[in-house]
Amino acid sequence: xxxxxxxPLVIPLATAVACLLAWKNQGLQRIISLIGSFLxxxxxxxxxxxxxxxxxxxxxxGGWAAPFGITLVADLFSALMVCVAAGxxxxxxIYSLADTEAEYERLGYHPLMQVLMLGVCGxxxxxxxxxxxxxxxxxxxxxFVLLAMGGKRAQMEGAIKYVVLNLIASALFLAAVGILxxxxxxxxxxxxxxxLRESESSGPIPVIxxxxxxxxxxxxxxxxxFFWLPASYHTAxxxxxxxxxALLTKVGVYALIRIFTLVFFAELAAWQPYVLAIAGLxxxxxxLGAVAQDEMRRLLSFHIVSQIGxxxxxxxxxxxxxxxxxxxxxxxxxxxxSALFLAxGMVLRLTGTTELKKLGGLYRHQxxxxxxxxxxxxxxxxxxxxxxxxAKLALIWSGLESGNHYLVVAVALLVSLLTLFSMTKIxxxxxxxxxxxxxxxxxxxxxxxxxxxxxxxPTALLTATTVLIGLWPEPLYALCxxxxxxxxxxxxxIFAVLGVQP
Amino acid sequence: MESVFAVVVGILYAxxxxxxxxxxxxxxxxxLALLGNGANLLIFTVGRLTAGRPPYVPIGALEPLPPVxxxxxxxxxxxxxxxxxxxxxxxxxxxxxxxxxxxxDDVDEMTTTDRIADDGGSR
Numbered sequence: 001x002x003x004x005x006x007x008p009l010v011i012p013l014a015t016a017v018a019c020l021l022a023w024k025n026q027g028l029q030r031i032i033s034l035i036g037s038f039l040x041x042x043x044x045x046x047x048x049x050x051x052x053x054x055x056x057x058x059x060x061x062g063g064w065a066a067p068f069g070i071t072l073v074a075d076l077f078s079a080l081m082v083c084v085a086a087g088x089x090x091x092x093x094i095y096s097l098a099d100t101e102a103e104y105e106r107l108g109y110h111p112l113m114q115v116l117m118l119g120v121c122g123x124x125x126x127x128x129x130x131x132x133x134x135x136x137x138x139x140x141x142x143x144f145v146l147l148a149m150g151g152k153r154a155q156m157e158g159a160i161k162y163v164v165l166n167l168i169a170s171a172l173f174l175a176a177v178g179i180l181x182x183x184x185x186x187x188x189x190x191x192x193x194x195x196l197r198e199s200e201s202s203g204p205i206p207v208i209x210x211x212x213x214x215x216x217x218x219x220x221x222x223x224x225x226f227f228w229l230p231a232s233y234h235t236a237x238x239x240x241x242x243x244x245x246a247l248l249t250k251v252g253v254y255a256l257i258r259i260f261t262l263v264f265f266a267e268l269a270a271w272q273p274y275v276l277a278i279a280g281l282x283x284x285x286x287x288l289g290a291v292a293q294d295e296m297r298r299l300l301s302f303h304i305v306s307q308i309g310x311x312x313x314x315x316x317x318x319x320x321x322x323x324x325x326x327x328x329x330x331x332x333x334x335x336x337x338s339a340l341f342l343a344x345g346m347v348l349r350l351t352g353t354t355e356l357k358k359l360g361g362l363y364r365h366q367x368x369x370x371x372x373x374x375x376x377x378x379x380x381x382x383x384x385x386x387x388x389x390x391a392k393l394a395l396i397w398s399g400l401e402s403g404n405h406y407l408v409v410a411v412a413l414l415v416s417l418l419t420l421f422s423m424t425k426i427x428x429x430x431x432x433x434x435x436x437x438x439x440x441x442x443x444x445x446x447x448x449x450x451x452x453x454x455x456x457x458p459t460a461l462l463t464a465t466t467v468l469i470g471l472w473p474e475p476l477y478a479l480c481x482x483x484x485x486x487x488x489x490x491x492x493x494i495f496a497v498l499g500v501q502p
Numbered sequence: 503m504e505s506v507f508a509v510v511v512g513i514l515y516a517x518x519x520x521x522x523x524x525x526x527x528x529x530x531x532x533x534l535a536l537l538g539n540g541a542n543l544l545i546f547t548v549g550r551l552t553a554g555r556p557p558y559v560p561i562g563a564l565e566p567l568p569p570v571x572x573x574x575x576x577x578x579x580x581x582x583x584x585x586x587x588x589x590x591x592x593x594x595x596x597x598x599x600x601x602x603x604x605x606x607d608d609v610d611e612m613t614t615t616d617r618i619a620d621d622g623g624s625r
Contacts, residue, residue, distance in 0.1 A: 130578055137585045144592055156600045157612040167534050174541040174582055182548025231615050
């Protein structure tokens, strides 16, 4: 049963290899990647259920005892994230059937997507900081190629910014890992946690923590390190943008939460006001950037940044309720934001543009699409009873309870309003207002039935998820709260890896 | 010995960062390569520079006889060098394609994705 931990790594790897073997046959690649994504989801679900029943799982690669071997660990947080990532992988694999151009498939779109999933799952499951670096690089190199694949001018410009900023982050990450090894003599996260809890926070430890914060902050796109994101994400095809927005920045947030609750807890507690200030600024700047935009994909890209702010707020408040809220928020925002991107992809296919000035009156031709977009948009803004409401409620409740973080609570509420404004603007402009004369929607492009449903079903699945976890939040909510408690009291994690009580 | 390495690492970082703030993307990539090498040397240095033997365990003993060099930083650097090689190879191809597409290596010419008014990259 312990091999369960290897499955989320083995399945995408095997699928990628199988796709490469079927290099000339794109039809077969599609089927292989669908099957692989489906198997990954099943494996992830089994892993989550097992972790829920048996507690934290861990396995040492090659049988070398921790802290020497390659450690894989799954606590509730990582198992849940693997599960969400696998779900997104499947949804995007279905959407890719309709959305991916033949040229992309010829250049290896399907194997690259699987390698991306491999890197994401590996980052979630690893118990060793250097391995985290390796998984990050696996994920990055796949994302570089996926982003630059089309070779269009905008993509080239986006790719150069994305690649350079991410490589700087990697260099900082590597330097931090090196100094940490010099100080602590181990890179196993559980071992580090045990060691740093006993020693006092002094000397180079805060410097190392800052280096990690900057490195992960660039990946997660927090203020003021987010500029690469709105400059690059919108240039890729819709399916690629969706998987990037759903998973890549979230891996950065995951790494922040994991490292700072487990290893650098004392530093995080000391820097609480600064982390909250960064969270507030990320929310505000992101949403203001979005309000200024007139193009759907860029507008949504800025919203990614804004939503990251809420996740960092959960980390900064550092109570079980806030951390649980942040985890719930992560699941919610992955579903809601991806639904919006996929719906935008349908708009692009139907009208040939995502410029709000050229769009209008889509509601008349596409009531289903308009409905899906509206539900996801309201969920993102946090209208009850959709999923965003519960996520924000937990964060704000926790902020009020703590008694001295009223400012960030006020900012979070204000940004919710601005998000709602921005979402109503985009929905009204694209779907509700009358068709623009000589605009793009006078004659919607023909879309075959099969292609239509291949795009509509994944979008509907994600929208249904936000409705479901909004109307019936209790199971997921309880799970997130348990995950947060495991993060804040990592005794079970340390015991699972090292086999000794801390 | 450590201080010499510290100075070398500092020079590599400074040169790398200086090159990266230039507008030419070619220099940016060179800067990134130097930064990566600086990070590798940094790991090597903080892993302690022991002029020792390889950490082989003699027959019959349970641990190697001191002084031995710590092999782990070198294993880390080896991995990082391989990854850095792959990523830099990709970056080189990328800047060639960027130059072919944009017709310039000046980052100031690459702002179409940042402007609000145009439709940057719709198909």
